[in-house]
Amino acid sequence: MKRWWLTILMVITLGLGPASDAVARQDRNDNAVESKAQAAEKARKQVNGRVLRVDQTRTAYRVKVLKKSGRVVSVDVDKRSGQVKSSDQRNSDR
Template sequence: MISLSSMSISAQDTQTPPRTKSEAAKKAQQKVNGRVLKVVQNKSKYRVKVLQKSGRVISVDVDKKSGKVSRKKGKD
């Protein structure tokens, strides 16, 4: 019973909007495995650059209002 309630808290936490760059970095790492290189914020989102094990650097956007994490498409 305790583990179920902690699981539901974890599930809710994935959609909790990040309040800091550190929280945005954690959300990005949960979505894409790798090492966070840089976090930049603007008015509506955080952009997190992540170095993957393959050596590829990708950008992940974390929405400030919804907490939604999306991988940026296109050239960086």
């Protein structure tokens, strides 16, 4: 009888592992940017141009984009919020 309960307890414990991972993932921000590719796509859509380069800092991705006008702009994509800020917005925040 004890062995039966122990087996059930182990099955339940092992079964909850992936479920708890899913709950932890839901707590994360859905807008979070997890890769350079995601940052590049967000910046490309925001600026409407071609991505030239993506660099990573501790809190953001810096993306250089070539606009159709020929001008190169640099934007930051926040890793946590996914917010895209142009260089003009970055400078006015300081």
